[in-house]
Structure formats: C-alpha cells, structure tokens
Amino acid sequence: MDDKKAAILSEIPRLRRxxxxxxxxxxxxxxxxxxxxxxxxxxxDNWQTGESPRRWLFTIMHHLFIDQMRKVNRRGEAAMLxxxxxxxxxxxxxxxETIASREIMDALQAISPDRRAALVMVAIEGxxxxxxxxxxxxxAGTLMSRIARGREELRGLLDDTSRRRSIRxxxx
Amino acid sequence: MxxxxxxxxxxxxxxxxxxxxxxxxxxxxxxxxxxxxKAKSARYIADRAAMRAALAGVMDxxxxxxxxxxVLGEAPAKASAWRSRxxxxxxxxxxxxxxxxxxxxxxxxxxxxxGDGDDQLAEQAIAxxxxxxAEKRHAVEVPASDRDHLQTWLSNRVGLKLVAxxxxxxxxxxxxxxxxxxxxxxxxxxxxxxxxxxERISLYVxxxxxxxxxxxxxxxxxxxxxxxWLDKGYACAxxxxxxxxxLSDVAKSAYGQLLAGISS
Numbered sequence: 001m002d003d004k005k006a007a008i009l010s011e012i013p014r015l016r017r018x019x020x021x022x023x024x025x026x027x028x029x030x031x032x033x034x035x036x037x038x039x040x041x042x043x044x045d046n047w048q049t050g051e052s053p054r055r056w057l058f059t060i061m062h063h064l065f066i067d068q069m070r071k072v073n074r075r076g077e078a079a080m081l082x083x084x085x086x087x088x089x090x091x092x093x094x095x096x097e098t099i100a101s102r103e104i105m106d107a108l109q110a111i112s113p114d115r116r117a118a119l120v121m122v123a124i125e126g127x128x129x130x131x132x133x134x135x136x137x138x139x140a141g142t143l144m145s146r147i148a149r150g151r152e153e154l155r156g157l158l159d160d161t162s163r164r165r166s167i168r169x170x171x172x
Numbered sequence: 173m174x175x176x177x178x179x180x181x182x183x184x185x186x187x188x189x190x191x192x193x194x195x196x197x198x199x200x201x202x203x204x205x206x207x208x209x210k211a212k213s214a215r216y217i218a219d220r221a222a223m224r225a226a227l228a229g230v231m232d233x234x235x236x237x238x239x240x241x242x243v244l245g246e247a248p249a250k251a252s253a254w255r256s257r258x259x260x261x262x263x264x265x266x267x268x269x270x271x272x273x274x275x276x277x278x279x280x281x282x283x284x285x286x287g288d289g290d291d292q293l294a295e296q297a298i299a300x301x302x303x304x305x306a307e308k309r310h311a312v313e314v315p316a317s318d319r320d321h322l323q324t325w326l327s328n329r330v331g332l333k334l335v336a337x338x339x340x341x342x343x344x345x346x347x348x349x350x351x352x353x354x355x356x357x358x359x360x361x362x363x364x365x366x367x368x369x370x371e372r373i374s375l376y377v378x379x380x381x382x383x384x385x386x387x388x389x390x391x392x393x394x395x396x397x398x399x400x401w402l403d404k405g406y407a408c409a410x411x412x413x414x415x416x417x418x419l420s421d422v423a424k425s426a427y428g429q430l431l432a433g434i435s436s
Contacts, residue, residue: 005243009235012235012239016235021223033239034242039432042425042428042429067435100222100225101222101225102226104223108223124227128190129188144181148180148181151216155216155219
C-alpha cells in the first residue's frame with residue numbers, strides 16, 4: 001500500500017467524528033465520509049506533497065457537506081433538518097447516549113450548518129483559526145464570528161432544553 | 173505594556189488557544205475582575221466538554237469495512253457499492269435496484285410502476301453504445317484531440333456543465349463524443365472510451381431526468397450492462413461489456429468526476 005493511502009486510512013476516525021457532529025445519524029455520517037474518500041481517491045493527484053492529509057480531506061468533506069446542504073435547501077426539503085430540538089428525532093438505535101450527550105448533539109444539529117462546522121472544526125477537531133478558515137474557505141473574521149455565534153446559539157438551545165425539562169418535572 | 177481591554181471575543185480566543193501567551197496573565201486577571209465574563213467562559217468550557225464527551229466514542233469505533241475498502245480499492249460487494257447516498261436518503265429518495273429484474277419489470281404495465289425514467293435511460297444508453305461503439309471510423313463526431321471544444325459543445329447542447337472524466341487510471345482513454353436524442357424532446361451526450369485492447373465503454377449523460385434512482389441494467393437478451401444513476405436534473409449511464417467489478421470501478425470514477433464537474 002502506498003504512503004498516500006496509508007495516510008488517508010489513518011484519518012478515517014477523525015473524518016467519522018467530524019461527520020457525526022455534522023449529521024448526527026451514524027449511517028448518514030459514514031455515507032458522507034465514503035463520498036469524501038471516493039472523491040479524494042479520484043483526485044489523489046491534486047494532493048500536494050507536503051500538504052497535511054487531514055486538512056486536504058477535511059476540505060473535501062466540508063465542500064461535500066455544504067454543497068449538499070445548499071441543494072437540499074434549494075429543493076425545499078429543509079424540513080429534514082431538525083427545527084425543534086425538543087421533538088427532533090428518535091435517538092439512533094445503535095448508540096447508547098446519556099441525556100447530556102443527546103441534548104448537546106440535538107442542540108448542535110439545530111444551529112446553522114456553517115456555524116456548526118466552524119465550531120466543531122475548532123472546538124472538537126482542534127484546528128487553529130487559520131487552518132479552519134482555510135478549510136472552510138472563509139476569512140478569519142467570518143470564522144470567528146461563526147464560532148462566537150455558534151457558541152451563543154448552542155448555549156441558548158441548551159438553556160431552553162433544560163428549562164423545558166424542569167417544566168416537565170414541575171408538571172408531574 | 174500589558175493589555176487590559178479584553179472583551180467577549182477574547183473568551184473565544186482563549187478557549188480556542190488563539191490568545192497570545194504573553195496576554196494570558198492579563199486575561200486571567202480581567203476574567204477574575206468580571207464575574208459575568210468568568211461565568212460565560214466557564215459555561216463555554218462546560219459546553220465544549222459535553223460536546224467532546226458526546227463525540228469521543230466515535231474515535232474508538234472500529235472503522236466500517238466499506239470505508240477501508242474505498243481507500244484500498246477493493247470493490248465492496250455490489251449491493252453495498254451502490255448504497256443510498258446520505259443526502260439522497262435524507263431527501264427520502266426512492267432507490268431502485270433493477271439489475272437482473274430489469275427485463276422482467278419492463279414487461280409490467282408502466283402505470284404500475286413509480287417511474288420508468290431509469291429503464292428508459294439505461295435502454296437508450298445501451299442502444300447508443302451498441303450502435304456507435306462498434307463503429308471503427310465513425311464512432312464519434314468530435315475526437316478527443318479536440319477535447320475542449322467537445323466539452324463546451326456538449327455542455328451547451330445538453331445544458332449541463334460537462335467535464336469528460338479522466339479514466340486513464342482505469343485503463344481507458346477518451347476517443348471522443350457525440351450528441352444524441354434523449355427521451356421525447358431532449359438531448360444526450362455520449363462520450364466514448366477505449367482501453368489498450370480495444371475494449372470500449374461509453375458514458376451517456378442527459379439533463380432530462382426528473383427522477384432519483386440508481387442501479388444496473390442489462391437487456392433480457394443479454395449484451396452490455398449499464399450502470400446508471402439519476403439525480404434530480406440529470407442522468408448518467410456507463411455502458412460496457414466488462415466484468416461487473418471493473419465496470420463498477422469505472423462507473424464510480426466517472427461518476428465522481430462528472431458530479432464534481434457538474435457541481436463546480
């Protein structure tokens with residue numbers, strides 16, 4: 001096996017984690033990773049020697065994600081995106097989640113795709129602002145405001161969830 | 173000189189490791205002096221920890237075989253090679269795996285079926301292949317030597333941004349292309365490829381599709397196989413008489429490149 005393929009293989013766990021944070025549902029997330037890998041292999045020659053495989057692959061995957069989000073929106077099928085985190089979805093059967101995990105994953109899905117990607121890229125995947133801005137193809141200032149708004153929005157959603165939960169407890 | 177004018181923006185920078193080291197002490201002092209900001213910072217740190225915890229397990233999951241196979245170039249079992257794409261499944265698309273059933277299904281009253289665009293596409297693509305791939309001298313209208321013109325011309329006629337895929341890695345070189353009728357009113361582009369042994373395959377692309385589907389199709393009477401996919405707005409088929417696995421590899425590569433071209 002050549003070095004390039006070995007390098008790509010070793011990035012799969014991270015790609016899966018990023019995809020899971022973007023799409024939540026396991027099979028959909030792995031489909032996105034598979035699309036990313038297929039495209040990467042077709043374009044193996046475009047991968048500059050010396051360029052970090054992680055950055056290259058994340059860029060490919062991010063483009064696939066954003067393109068498709070736009071297409072889905074254009075087709076008027078945005079309804080598939082969870083609009084209300086309260087009743088958004090049944091938890092994936094293949095995953096044992098704590099309430100805290102479920103709540104934060106629900107909230108993450110409810111913020112805009114652009115903010116979600118920016119926040120996860122930096123807070124989970126550990127990219128620097130410069131790297132993340134490069135991968136997402138936006139100026140550093142835009143990236144920073146997406147991160148700040150994303151965190152703000154996430155906090156608001158989590159607060160709403162816990163408020164609803166306490167109301168339910170009071171009603172009992 | 174030390175900085176003392178911090179703001180909420182610095183909370184994010186500190187959290188993300190973007191605050192210059194020499195400012196850290198002054199920042200911490202500022203945080204101590206501003207309980208509201210300190211609470212905000214603590215909350216963001218807690219939310220981040222929860223996010224990390226929720227996703228931590230993913231890194232420890234075994235990598236699904238289908239993902240390894242993509243990288244290693246081992247074709248997965250045919251059924252899974254044409255999995256539902258994540259965004260199509262998200263769009264609640266109808267998937268049809270016609271395969272060997274194609275001939276049988278084609279015999280059923282078309283009213284009984286959800287749509288026959290995929291069969292029609294596969295049949296037209298196969299008919300075009302059978303007609304033109306056998307031609308030695310007149311197989312194409314525009315030769316590969318005029319690739320740029322070929323791509324522009326077909327793109328304009330068909331109404332899609334068409335990039336002739338590079339299939340050299342699969343052993344096929346572009347011979348050229350031609351314009352064909354498609355459906356009732358439409359037009360299709362046919363791109364013909366040839367390998368070193370003279371084996372030919374063709375790509376048939378049209379912008380006439382209003383359906384979403386994919387699968388493989390062979391006429392009941394045998395002959396070349398078509399691997400096709402229809403997305404809303406366009407449809408493609410790769411036709412040839414190759415071993416199924418090789419045809420599937422070629423189709424995947426062609427598909428990836430066509431899609432990249434169309435959406436670029």
